[in-house]
Amino acid sequence: MKTELNVRLGIVAAVFIISIWLIWPTFQYFLAVSGKIQATPEELDTLRRKSIPLGLDLQGGVDVLLEVDEAKLKTTKIQRYADEVANTFKQDSPPIDATVEAAPDKEAIIVTVNKPEHVRPAAAILKRFQQQQILPTFDEAALQAGKPVELVINRELLKQDIEKTVDSALKVIRDRVDKLGVTQPVVVKQGANRIRVQLPGEKDPEMVVKTIIRPAQLEFRAVRAAQQPVIDSDGRERYPDDSASYIDITTGKVLEGKQIPAGYEVRPMKIQKRDPATGELRTETRYVLVKQKIEMTGESLADSWVSLDPTKFNQPIVHLEFKPEGAKRFEQVTRQYEHKPLAVLLDGVVYTAPNINQVISEGSCIIEGAFDLEEAHNLSLILKAGALPAELVTKEKRTVEATLGADSIRASVYALFVGSAIVAAYMVIYYGMAGLIADIALLINVLIIFAFMKLASATLTLSGIGGILLTVGMAVDANILIYERIREELATGKTLRQAIHLGFGRAFSVIFDANLTTLISGLTLLQFGTQSVKGFALSLNIGILATLFTGLFCTHALIDAYVAWRKNISFGKFQWLKPGVYLDFLGLRKYSYVWSGALFLASLLYIMPFAPFPGSNWGVDFEGGLLTDVQLTKPMSVQQLQSAHGDWRIQKVAGENMYLIRMKFATNSADQIAKTQEEVKKRLDKLVGPENYKILGSESVSNEVGSEFTRTAMIACIIASVGILIYMWFRFEFLFGFAAVAALFHDLIITYGVFNMLGDLGWAGEVTLDVVSALLVILGYSVNDTIIIFDRVRENMKLHPATPLRELINRSICESLNRTVNTVGTVLMVLVIMLLIGGKGLHDFALVLLIGIIKGTYSSSFVASPLLFDLSNYAKRRAAKKPGAQRLSPMLKENA
Secondary structure (H helix, E strand, O other), X not given: OHHHHHHHHHHHHHHHHHHHHHHHHHHHHHHHHOOOOOOOHHHXXXXXXXXXXXXXXXXXXEEEEEEEOHHXXXXXXHHHXXXXXXXXXXXXXXXXXXXXXXXXXXXXXXXXXXXXXXXXXXHHHHHHHHHOOOOOOOOHHHOOOOOOEEEEOOHHHHHHHHHHHHHHHXXXXXHHHHHOOOOOOEEEEEOOOEEEEEEXXXXXXXXXXXHOXXXXXXXXXXXXXXXXXXXOOOOOEEOOEOHHHOXXXXXXXXXXXXXXXXXXXXXXXXXXXXXXXXXXEEEXXXXXXXXXXXXXXXXXXXXXXXXXXXXXXXXXXXXXXXXXXXXXXXXXXXXXXXXXXXXEXXXXXXXXXXXXXXOOOOOEEEEEOOOOHHHHHHXXXXXXXXXXXXXXXXEEEEEEOOOOOHHHHXXXXXXXXXXXXXXXXXXXXXXXXXXXXXXXXXXXXXXXXXXXXXXXXXXXXXHHHHHXXXXXXXXXXXXXXXXXXXXXXXXXXXXXHHHHHHHHHHHHHHHHHHXXXXXXXXXXXXXXXXXXXXXXXXXXHHHHHHHHHHHHHHHHHHHHHHHHHHOOOOOOOXXXXXXXXXXXXXXXXXXXHHXXXXXXXXXXXXXXXXXXXXXXXXXXXXXXXXXXXXXXOOOOOHHHHHHHOOOOEEEEEOOOOEEEEEEOOOOOOOOHHHHHHHHHHHHHHHHOOXXXXXXXXXXXXXXXXXXXXXXXXXXXXXXXXXXXXXXXXXXXXXXXXXXXXXXXXXXXXXXXXXXXXXXXXXOOOOXXXXXXXXXXXHHHHHHHHHHHHHHHXXXXXXXXXXXXXXXXXXHHHHXXXXXXXXXXXXXXXXXXXXHHHOOHHHHHHHHHHHHHHHHHHHHHHHHHHHHHHHHHHHHHHHHHHOOOOOOOOHHHHHHO
């Protein structure tokens, strides 16, 4: 026994030490940032990279403003229209002999039909483009052989096409950031042709531009080939690269007496050579002549991955695989340039220019070039996310502070610390020495969560802290459940060791079921959620596993060790409710149904997105609005500005008195930008005075999360609910699961509706991503509370099979009251403190949790339990009337 206990204590100690070791750099980093210890900028950056990464709301990051080059984009679009017309001419039977040129300065294409017999079929094709509203009406008589005809592109269609391209660039950057694992980024459209990108934790804007916002324009172009073929040693004929006949390939300069052939341009080419003396690879630049015409781009790329070439000293190779239409086009290109060199360009640089020995019909190729393994991996991810459909120019690069502001972060951390200290003190007061052991286990739980987040490189955000808060509440709950069980066993006359053994054993199933159903929600959010909620989901899932370990293993080992040492342990004397208290909760169900039904209907109608109902009070995160650059004459904290206007989202530019203020449009009228600008100016006049600020610029800004976020969140909630229903059907009965999921749906709708009502009364803010994260916390907590009562119902059904179901459910709720008061009380302590001293940044987050946890606790006893009772009675009556109908389950039938 002693050996087994020592092994358990050794495991607890090992987990504790490893967790401390993993998060020690994070601890050092925060001490250095707060000035508690000295560190050079280089040491601080090293500590930051070794620490748990924080989101934009907690630490700030890099802010980059990009602008689409509209002139160049317009040229590209018109050239594409010209190519489309030319390709259609070539595909006609017989092919039409015509020249199609782009005239970007005139926003037109110029068509010249070279043969008289091709005039009529060419006119027929142009009419098809006219029907598609790409080309305007044209005079068919003007289309004569050898005479160029200018056809202006539909300007409205061109404008729409450019707008779609900017939106497409926005989506590509969002996809890239997601694939590279960046959590809680901000990628929004600003104005008509700008995109603002903010990445948490980064300090070097140049690195962001180079790595994440690189164009990744993949192009295939022909290389200037020799006019006469040469014969290889294997007897094959090929046309080699002839660039050296026109340019100095080491400098790219045109040779004396030569000129670059029409339709070609000089491009740099990266090549790698191995130093014969040292064996090291070095990158060199040479120059080649490639056609200006792009034969193919990476638009139809299906997949990309990286491998190492063992024949070339494990040089990284990026593999490309095209979609069916891309494979067909690639086959056409390789057939056209068979036996000639074809260059693969990335962002205007040639990486490889192999000779096409044969037609490639399988739709795949490789890129070899001057990049290391990390660069190859990032390149592969970026190519999979898609090339930017337009060239972006960097207009601004700077670092920004946390969106919550330093004061809000300090207030939030202080509130969480004070709340946790009060909970820890309460556990000691209520449960004595066992409460102190629970506090130690809770500390280990938090350390494990942070250690796993460090291992997973997960970004910690405010919503992630919410996930940790939920798991801390569940960890406290696990210890309370165990201790209440042990108290019950001691009250029946069991010895201390027997009571401890039975208490942990009987609490196992309820702790396991409650945590596993919450884990179902967490895993669903992790799988189907966007990056905006994955930080929350990851911290929640890790916390659940940590709770199972600390609650069922660490606490047990520490209590056994204390008992072995002191031969006794206190589980406290005080109880809120003495054993034997019986209250008729089900007798109140008619009133609870009326109250819950009325509140549910009112909440549902209140958030309806159509008149005459108010609808959700969406914030700028979801609806977009106006972004204003403001410079103040004297510094102000973000919290000062935020507290004055809660609907503002504010970021301070690091090291300057400049602020980025985002605000939802003040009106939906056509002049919404001007009206909102007036509103911002009016507020600033009142807040700081007209002479103390300067507006540097303002533009409309898109939402951070679009409709896909809402759809994904709804799908995730539905899948999580179905998963919970199936699990409870398996572990309990179908009616248990149905009642629990119905109560969960009831809790979420009412919590969301009440928050919006309070928002319209001025007591709460808008619906932001933090509010959504708080609702996800409720998704986990509400089910947890219901399962604890249902587990007691299940146990009492087995212990008292002859007891009527009504009395049995009432007794089960009453037996869980001490646990409910303690668990909910400790969580509410933390939330109230967060509301009182947590600052503006935590206010709405804590308010949603407060509403949801009160409603979830209420629904477990007054909605889920009555539903279980009435559904069981209904099933009993139905079974009695229809002998062939489905019978009650054995569990419910015995107590019916």
